[in-house]
Amino acid sequence: MAASFATHHVLFLVWFLSVTFSLSFFFFKAESISSVSCSKKDKQALLTLKRGLTDHGRVLSSWSDHKDCCMWDGVFCDNKTGRVTELHLNYPMRLGGEISGSLIQLEHLNYLNLSYNDFNCTPIPSFLGSMYSLTHLDLSGANFCGIIPHQLGNLSSLRYLSLGNNSELYVDNLRWMSGLSAIQYLELSDADLHKEVDWLQIMSKFPSLSELYLFNCQLDSLNPSLGFVNFTSLRVLDLSKNHFNHEIPNWFSNLSTSLLELKLYNSSLKGNIPPSIFNLEKLEYLSLCFNKLTEQIPEPLGQLKHLTYLDLGINSLNGPIPSSFGNLSRMRILCLNQNQLNGTIPNSLWLLSELETLYVGKNSLTGTVDEGHFQKLSKLKHLYMSKTRLFLNVNSNWDPPFQLDYASMSSIKIGPKFPSWLQSQRSLSFLDMSMSGISGKAPGWFWNWTSNITVINLSNNNIESDVSDIFLSSTVRVLNIANNSFYGPISTFLCQKKIRKNKLEVLDASNNLLSGELSHCWKYWQSLIHLNLGSNNLVGRIPYSMGALVNLHSLRLQNNSIYGDIPSSLKKCSNLSLIDMGDNHLSIIPLWIGEMTNLIVLRLRSSEFKGYIPQQICQLSSLRVLDLANNSLSGSIPNCLKNISAMALPDSNVNSFYSMPYTCLYIYVSYVENVQLVTKGEEMEYKENLQLVRLIDLSSNNLSGSIPAEISDLSKLRFLNLSRNHLMGKIPKKIGSMKELESVDLSRNHLSGEIPPSMSNMTFLSLLDLSYNNLSGRIPSSTQLQSFDAQSYIGNPQLCGDPLPKGCTSEEQSLNRSPIGSVEDDSKNSSFYIGMGVGFATGFWAICGALFFNRTWRHAYFRFADEIKDWIYVIAMRKMNLLEKLRVRLSK
């Protein structure tokens, strides 16, 4: 939902722009009707073309035999000769089918636009290469597939060629391109060009090339060894989203004296920002965002005085922000976020009076920012300073010179007083002042504030307010007041007459002092997608009326004093993917839970559930977290768990990210679910990395019977805890086929038999507890199983072998029976080994964990996987896109 919301915004923009474009185009046409009628030959050619095309929208209905073809929609003629010169068959026409070879008859055609149709993954017709009069050919986004025909190289008059956004085009080489001697605009984005290693030499030979777009072309080298590359008249170069994996080459210094825009984001560039960049002295737009650039930002970058847009965000740059940035007086958009920059923000930076966007968040910047600093920044609209060590120290009567649209100031010091200057911000739509040390009461004006606010995040402060004071205008979509001291009966908030028209989609009021029953006013909150009321003092039953929340993706009522049944009305909330009702006083797990097939996380721990675990739980094929621990559940473990395919099968989706433009401007995350899960014996908070968890925890219940053998089919499971039950029988023989298990706790049951040798195959295991069962025989020997402490095995009197002190044969027995005096040595020794084992395991996971986390976190910010869309609620920026004419992409 969140994903599609953002997507819709993007599509809306594309649509809006195209509609504006085509409307103005039709207007123009109406005024320039000529008296010369169209050539018969061209008319026949067009009628043949029409027959081959599929036209579900009947946009070609004006193309009829009895009308002058120069009057047909999308057709333009020369007003003297009547020959067809232009064909505008682009979006929003939505054509498909076959492009007839009759097109060649249009000998005077110089403009052909077929973009944004759907030609169903057919190849680009090679006869287009015989249409020698073409000057403009646009085949972008038209779903063409296959090899780009070499014949296109015959179009020596072509000035504009776009084949972009066709996802499956490729080339075997680009030598044929040298024939495009007139080319000015060349767009091959999304085509796979990796087979042509000399692409750079070929493209730099075009004498008139002015714009070159090679976004996402699978290019893997910028050929740093080349001494000299000179694109004579290049103005725009986009090489973003490739994987270069090397430094920015020196030849950039000769690239083109006319270069205005250079886009190199998300291209795995390494090393520092080299001096070669400083030579591009006309540069207005530079994006090096989301690479692996290191070292300091070079001071001479401040020489590029034409820069209006500079994006160095999401790299590993360190050191200070250069004070030379003060020379960049035209700068409108400056993004330095997510680096390791330190020191204070240089005073010169605050003099950039054209600045509209300043992103410095997620750095180690220090120092105090006061009202004096902002004096010149009257055009500032977007300010991102979150997660720095800055202190915003302004007077309570400060009247800022700017009107912000976006203010992200999380985890910096703002409080303790509530920032009253906000009251002056009339167009603010995003406010994040979480974790900023604000305490005391939120002033009355705050809730009545008549701005266009969409996102309010005041979480993790110490705001003490009566919950009935909260007022929500219908523009608010996200209200996050978690971890504060809001108090009062929750019904006084939920049932207020004045907020019945709310459009809230995210409400997180967890960890406050809210009291009373859940009320019957849920029908006024039907827009809710994420609801978290956990860790308050709520009482009573879950009301039937909560079934009205049909849009909910997550419902979290954990850690309250709610009792009774889970009402069947919740079945209607069929989008639910996360249910957390742990730490309450509930009764039985309803059978209809099996119908909630979108569930990914079901957390019902410590909530006094009785009765059986229903077999229906196995119908939850998307489930990744099943936490029923610490209840009074009895009976056996359902023997159908293997049907939970999300735990059994590899994740097919894991790489299917929507990729958004990697610029700091584009999109921001406004809410991320976090769930407390007990993994490896400790409670941990999972946020974006929740998508990696596969967990079953049924510990501390009264479960009996044996562990179903088929549990070992859950080959993607990472955490398994069945401890503290009455389970009997053997440990499933094939348990080792759950190779991803990191933690296995089967302790304090009545399991018997030997430890299956397959367990020695579980190479990721870092916690193992089999203690206090009736296991017997020798502990299988493997570096894995012996790396655990004896504690993992104790309480099984018939178990023997390393690491237990008890040997298995009488020989070993006597070997191991150490004299009292050397006990200390022995234990030192074993703890050394334990240390090694655990050290290896945690060390390994620390690295991979960090990588995983980093990757998902980055993706969460700029891309979001299908599967995590439920955890992450994203809102795309509204105004900026238009402002920046960003090239919007949504590719697979």
Ligand SMILES: *[C@@H]1O[C@H](CO)[C@@H](O)[C@H](O)[C@H]1NC(C)=O
């Ligand atoms: C014919 O086209 C030319 C150039 O496109 C234009 O200047 C001229 O006004 C047009 N004549 C008529 C009669 O529309």
Ligand SMILES: *[C@@H]1O[C@H](CO)[C@@H](O)[C@H](O)[C@H]1NC(C)=O
């Ligand atoms: C072709 O049409 C698309 C969609 O309307 C438009 O964005 C593009 O600029 C057009 N191409 C040319 C060369 O005019």
Ligand SMILES: *[C@@H]1O[C@H](CO)[C@@H](O)[C@H](O)[C@H]1NC(C)=O
């Ligand atoms: C057009 O291009 C193809 C392939 O590059 C070539 O074989 C052919 O000779 C060219 N035709 C003409 C008329 O130039």
Ligand SMILES: *[C@@H]1O[C@H](CO)[C@@H](O)[C@H](O)[C@H]1NC(C)=O
């Ligand atoms: C690149 O080529 C153009 C035209 O050939 C020339 O004017 C310019 O000086 C060259 N640039 C460099 C850095 O040599």
Ligand SMILES: *[C@@H]1O[C@H](CO)[C@@H](O)[C@H](O)[C@H]1NC(C)=O
């Ligand atoms: C900034 O970080 C660098 C190391 O990355 C360190 O050498 C320098 O002292 C730091 N400067 C400040 C002002 O903290």
Ligand SMILES: *[C@@H]1O[C@H](CO)[C@@H](O)[C@H](O)[C@H]1NC(C)=O
């Ligand atoms: C609020 O948003 C609407 C629509 O986006 C806009 O027309 C209006 O000017 C905005 N109001 C303010 C105070 O910015």
Ligand SMILES: *[C@@H]1O[C@H](CO)[C@@H](O)[C@H](O)[C@H]1NC(C)=O
């Ligand atoms: C806020 O608005 C409500 C209803 O519109 C009104 O009753 C209340 O007095 C206002 N409070 C403040 C502090 O302006």
Ligand SMILES: *[C@@H]1O[C@H](CO)[C@@H](O)[C@H](O)[C@H]1NC(C)=O
């Ligand atoms: C460990 O895994 C390998 C290959 O996956 C398999 O051949 C072997 O039998 C397994 N070992 C045990 C003891 O199950």
Ligand SMILES: *[C@@H]1O[C@H](CO)[C@@H](O)[C@H](O)[C@H]1NC(C)=O
């Ligand atoms: C790319 O093409 C697809 C399919 O035609 C379309 O849905 C998408 O909007 C296009 N993206 C851009 C950025 O034009």
